[in-house]
Structures are given as structure tokens and as C-alpha cells.
Amino acid sequence: MKHAPYLIALIALAACGGDNRAENTADQLEEAAEQSTPAAEAVLENAADRIEAGVPNPDETAQQALNQAGNAQMGGSPPEVSQPVDDPGNGY
Numbered sequence: 853m854k855h856a857p858y859l860i861a862l863i864a865l866a867a868c869g870g871d872n873r874a875e876n877t878a879d880q881l882e883e884a885a886e887q888s889t890p891a892a893e894a895v896l897e898n899a900a901d902r903i904e905a906g907v908p909n910p911d912e913t914a915q916q917a918l919n920q921a922g923n924a925q926m927g928g929s930p931p932e933v934s935q936p937v938d939d940p941g942n943g944y
Contacts, residue, residue: 878903892921
């Protein structure tokens with residue numbers, strides 16, 4: 853359940869629309885930041901500020917921030933995968 857705030861934010865981001873899409877995205881990131889560890893909070897708030905300042909692609913910025921915040925919340929980088937999971941030759 854550690855990722856629940858990020859998943860909720862991602863679903864909410866996908867549902868955003870209209871003229872206030874960037875503002876809604878920034879608001880969702882700020883809400884997720886309030887439920888996060890200090891490291892993840894900083895990542896999410898920084899992204900929200902950049903979106904409010906008018907980055908060209910707020911959805912991409914938000915997605916990257918959610919990924920980075922998830923890594924920060926977990927305390928590091930995700931493990932590297934040597935073979936794609938859907939590769940039939942990987943033995944899974």
C-alpha cells in the first residue's frame with residue numbers, strides 16, 4: 853500500500869480535462885506530496901511548481917515526478933531488469 857497515494861494521483865491525473873488540466877494536475881501532485889515521505893514530497897512539490905509555471909507537457913512532467921517520488925519513497929532506484937518480463941525466454 854506504499855504506492856497507493858501515487859496510484860490515486862495517477863488515476864486522478866488521467867481523469868483531468870478541460871482548460872484547467874495543468875492546474876488540476878499540479879493540485880493532485882500537491883495532494884500526493886502531503887501523504888509522502890519528505891524526499892518524495894520535495895519531488896512532487898517541485899513538479900507541481902513547474903507545472904504551475906507552464907511546462908510544455910504537464911502530464912509527462914507529472915508522470916516523471918510520480919516515478920521519481922516512488923523511487924524516493926522506496927529509498928532508492930528501482931532494481932534493474934536484465935530481460936523484459938514479457939520475454940518468453942526468461943523462464944517466468
